Amino acid sequence: MINTVWLHSFCTLVEVGHFTKTAERLHMTQSGVSQHVRKLEQQLDVELFVRKGKQFSLSDAGERLYCEAREIIAALSDLEQRVGEDPPYEGEVRVMSPGSVGLKLYPQLLALQRKHPKLVIDYRFAPNRDVESAIADARADIGFITSKSRRVEVHSRPIAQEPLLLVTPAGIENPSWTTLVSLGFIDHPDGSHHADLLLSANYPEFQHSNLLEKRGFSNQISLILEPVSMGLGFTVLPAHAVNAFSKPRRIKVHRLKKPVNETLYLCVQRQKALSKRFDTVISEAENNL
DSSP, X not given: OOOHHHHHHHHHHHHHOOHHHHHHHHTOOHHHHXXXXXXXXHHHTSOOXXXXXXXXXXXXXXXXXXXXXXXXXXXXXXXXXXXXXXXXXXXXXXXXXXXXXXXXXXXXXXXXXXXXXXXXXXXXXXXHHHHHHHXXXXXXXXXXXXXXXXXXXXXXXXXXXXXXXXXXXXXXXXXXHHHHHHHOEEEOXXXXXXXXXXXXXXXXXXXXXXXXXXXXXXXXXXXXXXXXXXXSOBEEEEHHHHHTOSOGGGEEEEOOSSOOEEEEEEEEETTOOOOHHHHHXXXXXXXXX
């Protein structure tokens, strides 16, 4: 393989046309430039210059080498520059979060991408454990979860809080415990956890969500409130999911006397240095959550 340093010296000599000035440009000695040319000639087993005293011109082999080498040197220079660049609004960013925060954040990140089309947002919805695994395994760059990560590969820090809300069919103004029991519970993947947190803080009669009669289940975040809007039961959801529901007049949102919030944690891989585009997305998230 040809030494690119020798090629660079050769191309510079051809362009400058003088050994001493080439040495000055490359911060070398004149003998060093001569040595690089000699090593190239030995490796290729050709004469690259036709020498006449102190004057020289390119041989046919030298002409062919220069035509190829200048493109190689230019490509290497461009590669070095591209690798060293870290643009804040270019490249792919893989984001994962549970559904509720995704309903809030994904449209904001799409708006950011619209302003900066070279920034590509890859957004996946997943439960906490899957988000943690993806960050740990470098299958995602940025994650959001609703409990502090316990995995050593994942660094997490609190970034926002999201209220948990009791949601009933429209027309129910002050839901008593008897009313909730009568309605029954519309469950979802985090339903038991959310209900335990909010209902235990506000209803002395509450013991466990499993004791409520289940009237439905959905694992699609945008559809959990559909059965509630049809009068089939009540549920407990984070605020972002409630605010994203397309039929707000068909439900009633209740902020109870004792508010309960979920803390949202930002997760990144512990040992990974963050590129500027990741900082851009994190900043956008902090401003909108």
